[in-house]
Amino acid sequence: MKLGLAIRELHRSESALARDLVAVADRHQVEHEVHHVANDLLRWSHGHLHELAAAGTSFGLRLRADIGTSRLAPARRSLSRLAVHRSTPGILLLADLRRLHRKAAGVSLDWELLAQGAQVAGDGDLLALAQRCHPQTLRQLTWANSMLKVLSPQVLAS
């Protein structure tokens, strides 16, 4: 059985997504909706990590339930505020949203794999976990896509 492997991989990709949400929220403090909603969505990823860490114990895994804090955070925030009157961070914002979207897509696929594995192994708890969390990942994915669609015309036209 490789279910443990699937959990470990999902935990890795979800952690990466969570760290990215933190970075985007910090880096784009002056883009208020991106900043606030990224922080809201981070709560979902935290919840997922917490549940995955708990689920991992029955597979002999010791996974972190959080992502810790980045030493870069204060610098990212002040850089965002310093550039408040400039248009150039717009391109960086688009690149960040694009990367968020890719990472969320990876997490979504990992949930898919976990759900398939849980079904073949007859593990009802794990399947329920995937069914509970995966929709939130899809909403994170859709959000990154929609913000990219909304914000890109002004960045590209100006």
Added chain:
Amino acid sequence: MPSRDGIAEPWGTRAPYGPGEVWPVRVDSRFVDGVTADDVDRWVPTASVLHSNGDGMDLAVKDGRVVGVRGRADDRVNHGRLDPKDLFGWDATSSRDRLTTPLVRRDGELAPASWEEAMSLVVDRSKELLDEQGPSAVGFYTSGQLFAEEYYTLAAIAHGAIGTSHLDGNTRLCTATAAAALKESFGCDGQPGSYADVDHADVIALFGHNAAETQAVLWSRVLDRLAGPNPPRLLCVDPRNTPVARAATVHLAPLPGTNVALMNAILHEVIANDHLDHDYIDRCTVGFDGLVEQVRQWTPERAAQVCGVAAGDIRDAAALVGRARRLMSTVLQGFYQSNQATAAAVQVNNLHLVRGMIGKPGAGVLQMNGQPTAQNTRECGADGDLTGFRNWANDAHVTELTRLWNIDGIPHFSPPTHLMQMLRYAENGTMRMLWVSATNPAVSLPELRRVRSILSQERLFLVVQDIYRTETAELADVVLPAAAWGEKTGTFTNTDRTVHYSGKAVDPPGQARPDLDILLDYARRMDFRDRDGAPFPPWHDPESAFQAWQRASAGRPCDQTGLSYALLAERGGVQWPCTEASPDGTERLYADGAFHAHPDDCESYGRDLVTGAPVEPSAYRAMNPEGKAMIKAAEFVPPHEAPDEEFPFALITGRTLYHFHTRTKTGRSKHLRAAAREVWLEVSTADAEANGIAEGDLVEVRTPRAAVRAHVRVCDIRPGVLFLPFHYGYWDADPERARDRAANELTRTDWDPVSKQPLFKTAAAALRRLEAGTGPSAAPTTTASAPTDPNVPPTAGGPGAAVLEDLDPGAAR
């Protein structure tokens, strides 16, 4: 004829009535000293413009000036009644400091100029920017106080002629969530209910809606029911002890920012006790199972922890609305300007859907508006929506409008830019011209230091069109003097879809011009053309603009093809849709359980209630192929700024009965000004005691953004919560005074991701006593700010504030 002090008795004399009876008429009127109704030369029909209630009235004209006002007995909205702002607000239009000539900035100072010079500057800069960068350089920010004809013209110019996505109204601050909540639940904007539901309801639930102050005449209607046989029972959700709270059977005062948790618990109880219309749910809705799943965990005990409300009170509230036979609900800023605005407002719609209480007498929901013409901003498309409740994401709808306007196309590659995003584009320098009409962002937007820094940038070309030299006008490059209500002609729609005609009573002062004329002048100077080379927009005056707007509304939910200026002037207010098939208008929407939610018909495919991401058309079609009403559940998300050790209070901002917005008008009306002449801060009795603060003391209230100084009103607000009215800016403040008077110095830049409405009611604050007061604060005693201290002199208008009350006008005339 009996009379009352119109300031001291805002709701007037009771005319009790019972369920199902007609609300008795009471005609209120007021004239300047020495004039009576018999002296009047001419009566000009109009309706209220200082709130959203739409009270029908006639302006009294004598010798070329307005000398009084009288409620219309035959109007469906008010049955003759007028509120303090209706009765006293019109004084302000004849104020001596009206703008009478265009102003342009020369050597850093605003100086008088000709229309030719001012408009040439605007046109030249527009052309320059369109050549250089294209439509994304230009934005328009309008109002909730102009007329339908003006919004329709602005939408045609911005979306049709220029092709910019940057058009919004200040309805974003007041009523965007009403529209968003209606779209989420019913697929389309448009209030399902009617004011007449007050006549039939056995339970009236007011969610964050202090109707007594925001819609005083509607509250008179409720008071008359409460005074009559078999009165309705009230539920009030509000952290303040408002007049509504005092009249309520159940009053819930949740911690600001927790409305979704509270609503989920109420729905939990309604479902657990099976107070459900299962047939209606099956036949008319989709999404019920998702709601059951979401609210299962929200027991009253759990919500009690989050909201700081007793679980038993939540149960009582749920029983009240769950057992009602005819439930009427209203929603306003307590939900719309608070955390998770749309998600919370949608739960009120859900309550009505699961109980099958839509479209029947007494059973309706009104997602209220704040401003008099906010509904028009939305239906005409001046808030960025596509004209006529059309769907931006539906190519067929865009094509329909393109054909109607006979233009090449309307860019619709991304959703319209809402105000807060436009501001950001101005901040980062990518939007370089902003045209502000009939609104005062330099006082009304959150985080004013930021707003001022953006609007005063030299690289931003700021045009301000207004009737006074507002705080925003002071920052402008060009100021255009506009005609006020009563000086121009048009129509507007109130909260319950009632359209009124508003006539021209007197000439505007000096060179001031109607907003419609200014916009059409701009269009002609810009030489906008349609596909056949004819001038666009093709209309030229109010009535031709109205007729064009009627054609744009044809076949849409807000269809107004059955109306005309003559009909409206003659009959008073009529509710849309009004068509050949429904010539008397439509009292309630969705009476047949059919909605404008079909994928081909709906105004919006909706959004994720937490992330705000638009729902894709294919996903909508799969979710709701038959166009039923949508029950949408939402998880609770905590507010982004919560009280902590340094900032231990929850600060909310709001309004008072006697003032409107930034007091540009009400601050220039003698009696309204005096009724609430200076900013105050409401503090609970317990918090006042704990901090050694007494009535009238001067305090500093500080948030992480700034500080405001105000005198304290000690009152019955929920402990831990502070309230600051947002009306007070700087135009009438001591010029030496620091920027420490406006409530929005303190508020956050944060908005609901669904409706994009700023969250004025989510901030953490600290309180510090500065010095003892010399008397009580200036807060009114008649309203939610009623003092705990019985020795504070009562608010009254005194001489000159007498209002005539005719309770039997049939006999009198």
